[in-house]
Amino acid sequence: MELEAAKMIGAGLAAIGVIGGGVGVGIVFGNYMTAASRNPSLKDELRTYAFLGFALSEATALFALVIALIILFT
Amino acid sequence: MATEANNPMEQFEIKSIIDINVSGYDISFTNSAAFMFAAVACTFLLFWTATRRRTMVPSRIQSVGELMFEFVAGMVKENVGKEGMKYFPFILTLFCFILFGNVLGLLPLGHSSFTFTSHIIVNATLAIFIFVAVTIIGFARHGLHYLRLFCPEGTPLPVAIVLVPIEIMSYFIRPVSLSLRLFANMLAGHVLLKVLAGFIISLGFFGIVPFIAVSAVTLLEIMVALIQAYVFALLSTIYLNDAVHLH
Numbered sequence: 155m156e157l158e159a160a161k162m163i164g165a166g167l168a169a170i171g172v173i174g175g176g177v178g179v180g181i182v183f184g185n186y187m188t189a190a191s192r193n194p195s196l197k198d199e200l201r202t203y204a205f206l207g208f209a210l211s212e213a214t215a216l217f218a219l220v221i222a223l224i225i226l227f228t
Numbered sequence: 229m230a231t232e233a234n235n236p237m238e239q240f241e242i243k244s245i246i247d248i249n250v251s252g253y254d255i256s257f258t259n260s261a262a263f264m265f266a267a268v269a270c271t272f273l274l275f276w277t278a279t280r281r282r283t284m285v286p287s288r289i290q291s292v293g294e295l296m297f298e299f300v301a302g303m304v305k306e307n308v309g310k311e312g313m314k315y316f317p318f319i320l321t322l323f324c325f326i327l328f329g330n331v332l333g334l335l336p337l338g339h340s341s342f343t344f345t346s347h348i349i350v351n352a353t354l355a356i357f358i359f360v361a362v363t364i365i366g367f368a369r370h371g372l373h374y375l376r377l378f379c380p381e382g383t384p385l386p387v388a389i390v391l392v393p394i395e396i397m398s399y400f401i402r403p404v405s406l407s408l409r410l411f412a413n414m415l416a417g418h419v420l421l422k423v424l425a426g427f428i429i430s431l432g433f434f435g436i437v438p439f440i441a442v443s444a445v446t447l448l449e450i451m452v453a454l455i456q457a458y459v460f461a462l463l464s465t466i467y468l469n470d471a472v473h474l475h
Binding site: 202206208212217223227 | 237303306307405408409411412413415416419455458459462463466
């Protein structure tokens with residue numbers, strides 16, 4: 155049972171890394187909003203970059219999540 | 229503790245529908261394969277009905293087909309340019325396959341519900357195919373000059389010592405991050421839905437709270453399914469752009 159408890163704690167600790175992804179995605183979309191409201195004519199052009207930045211910063215968070223799931227379910 | 233029946237990972241189990249065994253190799257027709265066929269069939273059906281009766285003023289289904297076609301065509305043209313248009317059919321196929329895989333997986337089909345993009349082997353196969361293809365296209369177009377990708381022109385030597393290993397690493401991590409992104413998004417979304425759904429019955433009357441949450445998360449998951457298909461196709465075109473144009 156101790157191993158089980160340690161697994162749970164470990165998975166919880168590993169999931170802390172997702173905080174960084176949340177901050178990153180927030181910054182990306184927040185700055186996209188700022189840019190789009192300052193220059194609405196660039197909105198469509200910037201959307202590609204916003205989603206690209208979203209995908210790249212989200213991926214790092216998901217690595218942490220995958221580690222947490224691996225700890226939990228193996 | 230979660231029992232076997234409401235284990236959130238149970239939904240990702242691969243079940244054999246028709247057992248096929250060829251000289252020791254298990255090549256059974258599984259629910260994963262069935263959903264892949266369904267995704268291909270949906271793509272085919274959509275574009276077939278969209279282009280069956282073409283009119284100048286598009287009908288409803290035709291404008292859906294045109295919308296998807298022009299969306300992906302615009303993405304390829306914007307990122308790779310005119311030379312990239314010969315790879316456009318592949319990108320459109322990839323986009324539709326992943327899109328329908330994600331969306332069909334969200335259908336509430338009880339125990340037979342399945343998302344093939346939540347299996348890393350499926351995504352890894354697609355991602356490695358793109359990686360190998362991009363590398364071959366790069367070397368075919370630029371020869372050994374393609375290695376310039378790792379060390380852009382005019383990099384000072386002290387910078388190059390640090391830059392080159394980083395560039396090489398980021399090049400080889402591409403298939404890993406490409407496949408892991410889609411896999412983790414789908415996995416996390418479906419686990420979240422299942423865990424939230426598990427609370428509805430057990431909380432009795434107050435189950436209305438997780439019920440609202442599940443409805444909201446389902447909408448979010450539909451959005452994630454679209455975004456992830458878009459991101460997968462977008463990153464493929466960006467990698468393709470590296471191979472076609474270098475930096």
